[in-house]
Amino acid sequence: MSSISNSSWCTAENSSNESIKFIDGVSGKSSNLKVFYTVDSEIKAQNANNDAQNCQILLRTNERIEQKSKSDSRTVCFGKTLQFVQEIKEFYTWKVPWIIILLSVVQVVVYFVACNVSIARLTFNPHLKTNIWRYFTYHSVHFNLTHLMLNVVLQVLIALPLETTEGHLRVLIVYFSGVVFGAIGSLLFNPTQSIVGSSGGVFSLLFGHMSQCTLNWRIISYRSFRMTAILLLFFSDLLFSVLKHIYWSSVEPKISFSAHICGSVAGYFTGLLVFKKEKRRRSPTEY
Structure with missing residues (x-):
């Protein structure tokens, strides 16, 4: 139990x-x-x-x-x-184009101030071709006010971009190459015709643009536009000269084809010699 x-x-x-x-x-x-x-x-x-x-x-x-x-x-x-x-x-350092301004001022002063004797001594006269200064000074004499203003306006507009980029001395050389060879061309092809006016210098500056485009074709801005504008201006002047010779041959002043053409050729080849070749591309705003 x-x-x-x-x-x-x-x-x-x-x-x-x-x-x-x-x-x-x-x-x-x-x-x-x-x-x-x-x-x-x-x-x-x-x-x-x-x-x-x-x-x-x-x-x-x-x-x-x-x-x-x-x-x-x-x-x-x-x-x-x-x-x-x-x-x-x-x-684009701005250079005041005082060369072309000075030349234009001289032309205006000569037109309004110079007497007939002074104008006769400045004019290129083929019968006085041994007077060497006449090859340079005839550009300052103009036939009338229209002739003066047309040349002054054109040379200022054409020379301004050249002088601000290429410098004063180069533009002066190109300008007077056209003046001198314009007188020589007139002497060769029109041996009895006296000439006045700065058309030879104007066309040398115009074709100086073409030489600048040739030197810097691959780097310059608006090259095709500039070449087209140069050729249009040249051929329009040539057409006007031909029409004036045909229909208004008796109207003064007569146009010297030889001075225009020789000035253009001289300006182009002188520009090739004296203008500088750029190494870098310019901005489109320059031209």
């Missing part, structure tokens, strides 16, 4: 121990779950905080990059502006 009771008591004790262990196990698992969830929530919170910090860092980085890019773009723009200004200074 006692053995039965002892065994039953042992059994009850074991079962109570097992139930205690079971309860302890369940409470341990629940506590582990709580710890796990707590750690997990902390990790998630930390990750969220890190993500927020990373977003802020990324935004700041983007702002810095944008600011730097704007600064770089301003620097590049400023650098290009300085480069452009340097090119302007190098190629």
